[in-house]
Amino acid sequence: MTTARDGSPRRRHTGNLSSDRLGALARAALAVAGPDAVLWAPRQAAQRWAWEPITSPDDLDPRTWRRMVNTRISPKGILLPQTQEVFSWQGRTPKIALDVPPPPQPAVILGLRPCDAVAFDRLDEALLVGEWPDVAYARARSRAVLVTFACESMSPECMCEAAGLSPTTPSGDLLVLPAGESLLLEALTAKGEAVLAELEGREPMPEAGSLVDARREELAGAAGHHAPGLAAGQDWTRLPPADPETVLAMFGMPGWEELARPCLSCGLCAFVCPTCHCFALTDEPRGDTGRRVRTWDSCGLTDFMRAAGGHDPRPAKAQRMRQRFLHKLVYHRAAHGSLMCTGCGRCAAGCPAGLHIATAAKMLLAAAEQVAQDALSGCAAPGRPQEDPQ
Amino acid sequence: MPDAGQPVGYPAEVLRDLQQLVRDCARSLLEQGEVGMVIGHRAAAPYGRGVPAFVTEPGEAGQLMVGPQCQVGIGKYLLDQTRATRGRVAVIGRGCDILAARRLIADNRVAPDQVLLLWVPCAGRAVPEAMAKGGAVARHCLQCDVRLPEPGQDGIEIIGAHLAGALASASLVGEGCLEATAPRIAPAGPGADNAGDAGYERWSGWFEHCLRCYACRATCPACNCDICVLESRSPQWVERSTALPQQFMFHFIRAMDVAGRCVNCGECERACPAGIPLMDLQQLVAADITELFGVERPHVPGEHEPLGIFDARDPDPERPARTSGGGALS
Numbered sequence: 224m225t226t227a228r229d230g231s232p233r234r235r236h237t238g239n240l241s242s243d244r245l246g247a248l249a250r251a252a253l254a255v256a257g258p259d260a261v262l263w264a265p266r267q268a269a270q271r272w273a274w275e276p277i278t279s280p281d282d283l284d285p286r287t288w289r290r291m292v293n294t295r296i297s298p299k300g301i302l303l304p305q306t307q308e309v310f311s312w313q314g315r316t317p318k319i320a321l322d323v324p325p326p327p328q329p330a331v332i333l334g335l336r337p338c339d340a341v342a343f344d345r346l347d348e349a350l351l352v353g354e355w356p357d358v359a360y361a362r363a364r365s366r367a368v369l370v371t372f373a374c375e376s377m378s379p380e381c382m383c384e385a386a387g388l389s390p391t392t393p394s395g396d397l398l399v400l401p402a403g404e405s406l407l408l409e410a411l412t413a414k415g416e417a418v419l420a421e422l423e424g425r426e427p428m429p430e431a432g433s434l435v436d437a438r439r440e441e442l443a444g445a446a447g448h449h450a451p452g453l454a455a456g457q458d459w460t461r462l463p464p465a466d467p468e469t470v471l472a473m474f475g476m477p478g479w480e481e482l483a484r485p486c487l488s489c490g491l492c493a494f495v496c497p498t499c500h501c502f503a504l505t506d507e508p509r510g511d512t513g514r515r516v517r518t519w520d521s522c523g524l525t526d527f528m529r530a531a532g533g534h535d536p537r538p539a540k541a542q543r544m545r546q547r548f549l550h551k552l553v554y555h556r557a558a559h560g561s562l563m564c565t566g567c568g569r570c571a572a573g574c575p576a577g578l579h580i581a582t583a584a585k586m587l588l589a590a591a592e593q594v595a596q597d598a599l600s601g602c603a604a605p606g607r608p609q610e611d612p613q
Numbered sequence: 614m615p616d617a618g619q620p621v622g623y624p625a626e627v628l629r630d631l632q633q634l635v636r637d638c639a640r641s642l643l644e645q646g647e648v649g650m651v652i653g654h655r656a657a658a659p660y661g662r663g664v665p666a667f668v669t670e671p672g673e674a675g676q677l678m679v680g681p682q683c684q685v686g687i688g689k690y691l692l693d694q695t696r697a698t699r700g701r702v703a704v705i706g707r708g709c710d711i712l713a714a715r716r717l718i719a720d721n722r723v724a725p726d727q728v729l730l731l732w733v734p735c736a737g738r739a740v741p742e743a744m745a746k747g748g749a750v751a752r753h754c755l756q757c758d759v760r761l762p763e764p765g766q767d768g769i770e771i772i773g774a775h776l777a778g779a780l781a782s783a784s785l786v787g788e789g790c791l792e793a794t795a796p797r798i799a800p801a802g803p804g805a806d807n808a809g810d811a812g813y814e815r816w817s818g819w820f821e822h823c824l825r826c827y828a829c830r831a832t833c834p835a836c837n838c839d840i841c842v843l844e845s846r847s848p849q850w851v852e853r854s855t856a857l858p859q860q861f862m863f864h865f866i867r868a869m870d871v872a873g874r875c876v877n878c879g880e881c882e883r884a885c886p887a888g889i890p891l892m893d894l895q896q897l898v899a900a901d902i903t904e905l906f907g908v909e910r911p912h913v914p915g916e917h918e919p920l921g922i923f924d925a926r927d928p929d930p931e932r933p934a935r936t937s938g939g940g941a942l943s
Contacts, residue, residue: 271888295886305824306854379659485665489831494824495886505853518853524827526846575832575884577657577664577685
């Protein structure tokens with residue numbers, strides 16, 4: 224017995240599926256997700272890989288995914304849409320009728336990379352933990368089935384190792400390790416178990432425990448997923464815990480101004496990011512009817528923090544950028560214990576000004592190190608008032 | 614297929630000489646106090662791509678680079694940096710960077726005596742995705758007519774004029790380029806069917822992928838307003854939801870706001886994470902300006918800019934007497 228990712232005790236459940244039977248896996252996942260479930264998978268369109276609803280699962284060919292490192296835009300929008308209606312209204316005071324949109328169809332997300340699958344765990348921490356879970360996201364998330372595909376190749380943009388992950392990090396409900404003409408499967412949650420059981424009912428297949436272990440080791444060993452400027456093993460999880468003194472030192476680093484100089488204050492980094500989840504709420508009135516929508520927002524955009532009355536606590540782009548990087552690398556970790564960056568590299572690849580989160584991370588590591596050193600040398604410094612004057 | 618790391622278009626020795634000239638020039642400008650800052654490019658990860666460099670010390674001039682990896686347009690930084698820097702600010706850039714700077718000057722956003730423009734010949738910018746494979750020239754670079762410096766312009770100096778000849782004959786299109794520059798959904802440019810239902814179909818197909826991240830607006834040198842009608846939250850002129858009507862509003866407002874002021878730098882298209890061929894919109898407008906007003910190069914700022922001036926004799930494409938006005942989205 225072992226413990227699954229969702230905490231349920233279970234026996235290890237693996238399988239070995241021929242790669243031309245991916246359609247059967249998709250159908251099994253759809254059966255588990257529910258009768259009206261929608262299948263999402265990466266598809267190459269206009270030379271870019273994008274997440275698209277798939278109506279014919281049997282046409283999916285996992286061999287084509289070997290050419291894909293990852294999709295250009297993250298899959299977060301499948302469960303956290305860019306535009307989402309909160310409610311609509313009709314009529315005028317005192318006779319206003321409110322209407323809440325129906326829950327979304329359950330989603331099967333097939334072909335996630337580990338960085339993106341882990342990103343949903345981060346979104347869970349941000350949106351579901353605590354007294355006020357995000358209702359819309361909770362509904363979409365609880366019904367979704369996530370099938371992760373380990374990476375067989377990488378791009379210069381990849382840096383999952385910097386974020387403490389690897390090309391085979393167990394993530395999602397079911398992990399798939401492609402190995403030649405085989406897909407080696409391992410259930411990671413109760414939902415993953417159900418998918419595997421459903422699949423076995425359709426396609427008898429052998430257990431593959433030792434093959435899974437061997438292939439995982441093989442793929443995880445593929446070097447080079449660390450961030451530029453960082454050596455292997457020197458990942459951002461080494462950033463120290465966020466004690467007030469260290470956070471203040473990071474906050475007050477003189478380098479923010481220079482780092483932010485190229486920033487153009489667009490929202491690209493946040494919008495392609497698989498873990499950014501800030502949103503705006505706006506009303507869209509149309510005469511006597513209308514709706515309230517929430518839309519993706521970004522702390523990098525001008526006016527993001529502007530309050531009623533006009534005050535903006537972060538008017539300068541260096542302040543906005545500091546917020547973004549500290550939230551990714553320090554604040555979320557202080558609250559939930561994990562980095563808010565999964566190293567997918569989309570922000571760095573897409574930034575029109577060529578800014579890189581690794582540059583910020585390096586500065587933060589240096590600032591934290593300085594605090595640690597000062598603390599040490601401060602203790603030993605001569606002339607320091609003695610605690611005990613005797 | 615060029616070797617990995619072998620820049621398309623630039624002969625290696627030309628690139629080396631050009632780079633040296635740029636570094637020497639920046640160093641001497643800073644040493645002599647001619648300028649307080651030089652904006653250029655420096656190499657950064659991934660790909661060793663050229664990102665903006667803001668050099669204020671002569672000793673830092675050695676980091677400057679030129680070449681196809683320098684994707685980021687740098688002209689627009691004058692807007693911030695002339696306000697933040699003591700002394701003049703120099704831009705060492707390609708034709709598109711120079712036009713971007715001239716745009717800011719023509720729009721009265723930057724004073725001409727605050728800047729020094731140094732024009733470096735260019736053999737095209739690489740496509741980011743293709744850089745790991747050895748580079749491919751961006752689509753809009755193939756139509757560029759300011760690759761080689763034009764002498765005799767006020768306030769503009771030329772670096773490496775003697776090397777321009779070597780770059781003039783360099784082929785922009787290597788074998789590796791074809792894939793990356795192929796049309797993406799429909800044929801690009803004014804010749805594509807952009808009118809009526811077909812035009813609506815075509816552009817709907819693109820706009821539904823728009824993330825409204827404002828990268829196109831943020832990178833555009835003609836989008837130089839301090840408060841942007843598209844980004845304003847209060848009042849909210851364009852709704853934030855990404856339904857198609859709002860997407861059309863967003864892109865058409867932008868296209869029309871920069872109409873006649875677009876410098877053809879291709880920054881909007883380069884920045885777009887959804888890969889929307891935004892330059893096609895600008896080229897439709899430019900083609901109309903050429904046809905209606907006889908302006909040969911509507912993307913060159915500071916010359917005749919017919920859309921910025923009211924003239925009772927302006928042609929009216931709606932009037933049946935005139936037969937011009939093709940290309941427009943209807």
